[in-house]
Amino acid sequence: MDLYEYQGKQLFARFGIPVSEGVVADTPAEARRAAEQIGAMVTVKAQVLVGGRGKAGGIKLAETPEEAERHAAAILGMDIRGHTVRRLWIERSSDIASEYYFSITFDRSAKRPLLMLTTQGGVEIEQVAAETPELLARLHVDPLIGLQPFHARQLLFGAGLPAEQHAQAADIIARAYEAFVETDAMLVEINPLIVTPDGELRALDSKYTVDDNALFRHPDIAEMRDLESLDPQERMARERGVTYVKLDGTIGILGNGAGLVMSTLDVVAQAGGSPANFLDVGGGAQADEIVSAMEVLLSDSKVEAVLFNVFGGITRCDEVARGVLTALDRLDVSIPIVVRLDGTNDVEGRKILADAAPANLVVAETMLGAARQVVELARAAA
C-alpha cells in the first residue's frame, strides 16, 4: 500500500524524523486557513500517488493565504499523469542549501534491507546510480542484527556528507530504519532530504510503501487507504475481497490461480484481444464466489465478452460448472462468455455446461482455443 506524502510524513514525525509543519486541505478555503495557521510562506502540494508533481504544476509557493487559496483552486481537480488531485498538503516553506537522498528499500533479491544515501538529491536515484555511481553509498543490513552505528558511518563517509552533519544524519538514518522495520515498510524514501542554510537536515518529501500482508498489525496505517482514489471496479473488488486489477481492454478475464490468470491475459493478447482485467477467483468453485467475481468484472462497461479459464486440481470442474450456471442465472448476463475447463472432472464439467446450454455460453477445451473464441466474440459484439 502506497502512502501519500503527508501520510508518510506523519509516520516520519511519529518516529522522530524532522519534517516541516503542515496541514491537510481539501478545499481552497481550507488551504487559505492552513496558510493563515502556519503564518509564513507556504508550499501548496498536490497529494497524488505518482511522481512528477512539480513539473505538472502540482507544487506552488504562496506568499500569502490568498495566494495559497488561488493555487489550491488551480491544483485541486488537476489531472497529474492519470491521477486526479483531491487533497493538498500545505506546508511551511523551507530554505534549501542542499538536497540529499536517502532511502531504505526491501531488496527481495538480496533478502535484506538496502540503504542508499547520496548528496545528489532531488533527482531520480536511477539517474545518480547510472551517471555518478561513485556518489551513491549503498549497503545491506542483516535483518537479524539490525542497523548498527557502523552501518550509518559507512553510509555517511561513503556518501561524503560534511562531518558537521554526521550526527543529525545518523539519527535520521537510525529513525528511518526503525520506521521501516516497525511499520513493515517495503520502501521508505526521503527525496529530497534537505539541508537548510542553518545546517538543519529535514525530510522535504516522502515516499512510503507498507506491506499489504502486514496491515493487520497496523490498523492505523490500514485506515490511511484512500478508497476514493481507486477505480470504481477496484474499489468494489476490495470491498468484496476479490483479487482484481483493472486494465483497459474489452475482454473480461477470470480464472483460478494468479499464474494461470496472468498467463490467460497473455494468451488472449497473443490472439489479438485486449484484456479488461486480471481476476483470480482462487480455489473458489462456490457459486457465491463466482457471482461476486462476475459482478465486479461486469461492472466495467467496456467488457464485451468474458473468458473464464479454470484448471481443476483440488477444485473440481463439475463444481465450477454448476457455479458458473448459478452465476449466469442470478446475474442477468447477456454478453458472450467462454468457459474453458481442464483438469479434474473436466469432461463432466463440460457436459453440465453443454446440457444446460445457455445461449451466450461457449464451452472450450483448450486455453488457446478459448482465447481465440473470446477474441472473435468480443469483435462481433463491438
Added chain:
Amino acid sequence: MAIVVTAETRLVVQGITGREGSFHASRNRDYGTTLVAGVTPGKGGQEAAGAPVYDTVAEAVRERGANTAMVFVPPRFAADAILESAEAGVETIVCITEGIPAHDMLRVYNHVRPRGITLLGPNCPGALSPGVANVGIIPAQVFAPGRIGLVSRSGTLTYQIGKELADAGLGNSSIVGIGGDPVVGQSFIDVLARFEADPETDLVVMVGEIGGSDEEQAADYIAEHMSTPVVAYIAGFQAPPGKTMGHAGAIISGSSGTAQAKKEALEARGVRVGASPTETARLAAEAFARL
C-alpha cells in the same frame, strides 16, 4: 530418485487439526507419503488424518523422527511455525500459507538459510515426486511419473503445463513449487541445481512470472552450470507496472521485473521460452525427443 520429497520423507503437518490441514494431510498420506505426525499446540494426544498429534514440533521429531514439515498455519503465526520446525531439526519445510508479512519472511530466510534447511514457499503448492511422495496441495492425478523436472512460482499454471506434458506422453521426476511471495526459501537456482544433480531428471521446465530477478539470475546459472537442458515459460506480459497480480511477489517495480526482461535474459543465455503453456509443453516435448 526424486528431489525435495522422496521415499525418505517423514512428514509432520503443522496445523493438522484445521480443516485444510487435515484434508491435505490425508491426501498426502493416501498418496503414499509417510505421514508420521501432526502438530497443533494444545491438542497433543489426539489423532488427526490417522497420525498422532503433538503439542510441539520438537516432540514430533523426537518421538516420530519427522524430517519434513508442512506448514498449514494462518499467516500471522506461520513465521513462528517455520522457525519452530527449523529449531527442532527438521530438514525440509514446505510452507503453503499465503499472506505472511514480508518482514517476517526476511528474518526467517536469514535464519534458516545458513543452517542448510530447505524451505519451500511460503505461498507455494508444495512438492510432488510422482509415484513416490506428495507434500502439499498439488493434485497428483494431473501428473505422470517421468524424467522432466518442473519448477514454478505458481500453482494452477504448473498443473496446466504438467497436464499438457502428460497429454504428450511425458511425465515428471519432481514438481517443485517455490512460491509466489517476494521472499521465498528456495530460488530457481537452488532447485535447478538439485535437478542438475538428479540422475532421474533429463530436462527441466522452469515456470516464472513477473517480479524480482530470480529468472534473470537463473538464466546465468543455466548457461554456466547446467548440462541438463531447460525450457522456460514466463507469465505476466500484460501486467501493468506497480500492480500486484495476485501473488504478493508478482509486481513490476519501476521498470524492473518485467516478463519481457526475463524472457530476453533467458533467450540471451540460450534457453527457449514458450509463448503459452501449450507451446512450452511442445518445446519441452521436442527437446526431450532430441535427448
